Amino acid sequence: MSKNQKIAVVGAGVSGLVAAINLEKYGYQTTVFEASDRVGGRVKTDYIDGIPFDHGFQVLLTAYPAAQKYLDYDLLDLNYFKPGSAIFYKNSKDKIGDPLRDKSLLFSTLFSKVGSLKDKFKILKLRNQIKNKSLDEIFRADEKTTMQYLKDFGFSNQVIENFFAPFFTGIFLEEDLTTSSRKFEFVYQMFSKGSAVIPTKGIQAISNQLYAQLKQTKFHFNTTVKKVNNGEIELESGRKEKFDYIIISTDASKFVSNLKENQAWKSVENFYFEVENKVIDDSLIGLMSNRLSTYVNNFYYLKEKSNRNYLLSVSVIKNHQLNKDELVKVITNELNKIANINVIELKKYYLINKALPIVDSVSYMLPKSETQLKENIFLAGDHLANGSLNAAMLNGESAALAVVEKIEKGSLDIGT
Ligand SMILES: Cc1cc2nc3c(=O)[nH]c(=O)nc-3n(C[C@H](O)[C@H](O)[C@H](O)COP(=O)(O)OP(=O)(O)OC[C@H]3O[C@@H](n4cnc5c(N)ncnc54)[C@H](O)[C@@H]3O)c2cc1C
Numbered sequence: 001m002s003k004n005q006k007i008a009v010v011g012a013g014v015s016g017l018v019a020a021i022n023l024e025k026y027g028y029q030t031t032v033f034e035a036s037d038r039v040g041g042r043v044k045t046d047y048i049d050g051i052p053f054d055h056g057f058q059v060l061l062t063a064y065p066a067a068q069k070y071l072d073y074d075l076l077d078l079n080y081f082k083p084g085s086a087i088f089y090k091n092s093k094d095k096i097g098d099p100l101r102d103k104s105l106l107f108s109t110l111f112s113k114v115g116s117l118k119d120k121f122k123i124l125k126l127r128n129q130i131k132n133k134s135l136d137e138i139f140r141a142d143e144k145t146t147m148q149y150l151k152d153f154g155f156s157n158q159v160i161e162n163f164f165a166p167f168f169t170g171i172f173l174e175e176d177l178t179t180s181s182r183k184f185e186f187v188y189q190m191f192s193k194g195s196a197v198i199p200t201k202g203i204q205a206i207s208n209q210l211y212a213q214l215k216q217t218k219f220h221f222n223t224t225v226k227k228v229n230n231g232e233i234e235l236e237s238g239r240k241e242k243f244d245y246i247i248i249s250t251d252a253s254k255f256v257s258n259l260k261e262n263q264a265w266k267s268v269e270n271f272y273f274e275v276e277n278k279v280i281d282d283s284l285i286g287l288m289s290n291r292l293s294t295y296v297n298n299f300y301y302l303k304e305k306s307n308r309n310y311l312l313s314v315s316v317i318k319n320h321q322l323n324k325d326e327l328v329k330v331i332t333n334e335l336n337k338i339a340n341i342n343v344i345e346l347k348k349y350y351l352i353n354k355a356l357p358i359v360d361s362v363s364y365m366l367p368k369s370e371t372q373l374k375e376n377i378f379l380a381g382d383h384l385a386n387g388s389l390n391a392a393m394l395n396g397e398s399a400a401l402a403v404v405e406k407i408e409k410g411s412l413d414i415g416t
Pocket residue numbers: 010011012013014015016033034035036039040041042043055056057058059060061223224225226249250268352354355356380381382383386387388389390392
């Protein structure tokens with residue numbers, strides 16, 4: 001057994017970082033190649049005058065088992081969202097949520113027009129059913145679309161259109177709720193067991209905290225990998241370097257020959273506006289109920305102010321043909337007409353083309369035995385299980401442990 005094996009990780013996103021943490025833990029020399037200028041991948045934040053602007057609205061669910069293992073929540077200084085949403089209709093708004101977790105939401109939820117009383121009891125029934133399922137039960141269940149699942153559960157069109165569709169469109173980044181029912185149950189369970197949070201310093205604080213756990217790992221930033229051959233990494237600069245093992249923590253079809261076509265992705269646009277007024281408190285997420293006719297899907301207020309004005313993050317998930325200026329005009333109008341929010345100016349805009357992977361068959365994580373692509377190449381990344389921070393972490397861990405097992409036992413136990 002030799003700890004002198006050279007191991008490379010391609011990509012310093014959450015998955016690559018967790019792979020490196022595990023390799024370091026077992027005492028292996030690891031080198032990480034990252035195309036961009038910093039760690040984080042899709043978990044990034046820009047800081048302007050100290051204000052964090054996340055690259056797309058994204059939350060950590062505190063119940064994620066992998067996040068509980070790899071993150072120190074106290075140090076992340078978390079801002080908690082309430083377990084509910086403010087729903088905006090054409091001429092009114094509702095506040096609904098989980099009254100079992102936040103009593104202040106009881107009356108507004110009971111009297112909301114989001115759905116019938118029967119729907120509201122069904123929401124509680126669904127919550128209790130899913131909360132008690134094991135992860136195995138969730139991820140072994142037959143898959144159907146989330147929309148079909150909700151209909152089969154007996155929810156009315158009214159509650160699907162007013163609540164489930166806008167809420168889960170914001171999470172799945174697709175409007176038709178074609179995402180697998182397994183992902184729906186998993187997310188629903190995570191929401192009912194914990195909270196949705198963002199660190200005070202922005203989502204990048206998560207990546208930074210993982211990075212800070214690495215003491216021996218070497219990082220090469222602004223270094224794009226062009227090709228991965230069994231034991232060799234070829235960089236875009238033309239430089240080649242030999243490794244005993246290589247973990248690819250991003251879509252590998254870009255640089256490994258004979259792999260099936262590129263990964264398909266869902267996109268999102270995220271706007272940050274300076275606005276005049278506050279219509280919901282900053283621990284609630286605002287949703288537009290009329291998903292088919294509005295461009296805005298969700299919004300929330302940042303804790304920080306800009307020029308003494310409020311800051312609003314707005315997500316657009318709809319596919320459209322508008323250019324950015326046209327879209328700003330349309331959503332400014334929607335915010336004003338539907339939510340009474342007066343936009344002052346656009347502060348920041350992100351178009352994230354590759355936000356969430358489209359996964360054909362959703363699983364909880366990639367088992368160790370399935371991470372090996374070739375003799376010396378192993379795979380990680382959320383796209384191999386389900387698009388979430390939890391899967392990104394678990395798949396990074398799986399790939400690293402597979403490499404360690406291969407080195408230390410000479411082969412991979414395919415039963416794990
Ligand atoms: C807008 C948005 C909202 C989201 N919302 C949530 C949410 O609410 N909850 C949740 O759990 N998850 C959410 N996610 C998903 C979550 O961010 C991802 O699951 C996770 O970040 C994936 O990490 P990863 O390491 O697998 O991939 P990535 O973060 O994509 O990391 C891959 C890394 O590889 C690098 N790379 C790529 N090609 C090369 C190359 N050729 N050479 C070198 N380096 C390369 C990239 O630069 C990148 O740093 C969201 C994502 C986005 C974008």
